[in-house]
Amino acid sequence: MNPPVALTIAGTDSGGAAGTAADLATFAALGVHGACVITAVTAQDTTGVSDIHAIPVATVEAQLRAVFDDLPVAAVKTGMLGSAEAVALVARLCAGRPLVVDPVLVATSGAVLGGEDVRRAYLDHLLPVATVVTPNLDEARALAGHDGSPEEIAAELASVRSAVIVTGGDPEATGTCTDWLAEPGRPPVPLTHPAVPTKNDHGTGCTYSSALAAHLAHGAPLREAAEQAAAYVTRQLTTSQHWTLGRGRGPIAHTKEIA
Known part of the structure; x- marks a missing residue:
């Protein structure tokens, strides 16, 4: 039988940890055929982004x-889109x-990947048609335009009509991470999973959102897909926990053990 097809719409990462590299590896690991649309080519490594070449919107x-x-695309996942025109x-x-939106506005290194016009385009165009949006807390606050607790921001963004999962938490304080799932018209729900103490976390957000899209492509309900995606990320972080790849924040694992 044919595998389900998932599409990533995102930028490249020359270091192989994030962007379409992470998405396609995650799709393959979870039994999904991955297709890709490239929105930008980045010069990027574990220390940061040094150059971005945006792909023309017509392309x-x-x-x-x-x-x-x-192709019969069963789920779409977006990452770095780069411009308001591309978002629209x-x-x-x-x-x-089925559309998973990872609103990539700022890289882990601090590089700005989308300005105010891009933020506004997400709110006006993309969030209203998304199935689920997966910002970390900083991205969620940037989208909302103000600070707030994860559950407050999740509920506010969910009022745009899409479900929202604000990922993260305070693993150093609690030993666990709590993602907040908010669906329109429902109170936010905490989804807790183990924290993995590691600096090898470059590409974690891309990996989570693409795992979520892969499970949705397989037909899982949203909450189940979110829990399975978090479990997958936990396993991959555990694999790469003690790696020494790169000079900065190392990559989350996209490898599989060979029997």
């Missing part, structure tokens, strides 16, 4: 149409499909 559209005209395009062409 992004051509890639999207090539995939949608040929993705919203228009992906509306009505």
Whole structure:
């Protein structure tokens, strides 16, 4: 039987830890055929982003149409989109499909990957058609435009019509991480999972959102998909916990043990 198909719409990471590299590896590990649309090419390693080349929006559209005209896409995941025009395009062409939006606005290194116009485009165009949005707390606060607790921000963003999972928590204080799942019209629900103490976490957000998309492509309900995605990330962080790859924050594992 054919595997389900998931599509990532994101930028590249020359270090192989995040972006489409993380997404396609995660799709493959979870039994999903991955297709990709490249929105930007980055010069990036574990210490940061040194250069970004945005792909013309017309080329992004051509890639999207090539995939949608040929493959039965069961879920779409977005990462770095880079411009307000690209955000609006993705919203228009992906509306009505299972859609996981990872609102990449700032890299782990602090590099700004989307300005105020991009933030506004997410709120006006992409969040209203998304199935679920997966910001970390900093991204959630950036989207909302103010500070607040994870559950407060999740509930506020969910009022835009999409479900929201604010990922993270305070693992150093509690030994666990708590993600907050908010669905429109429902109170936020805490989803708790073990914390993995490691500095090898570059690509974690991409890996989580692509794992979530993969489980949705397999037909899992949203909460189950979120719990399975968190469990997958925990396993991969445990694998890479003591790696010494790179000079900065090392990559989350995208490897599998060989029997």
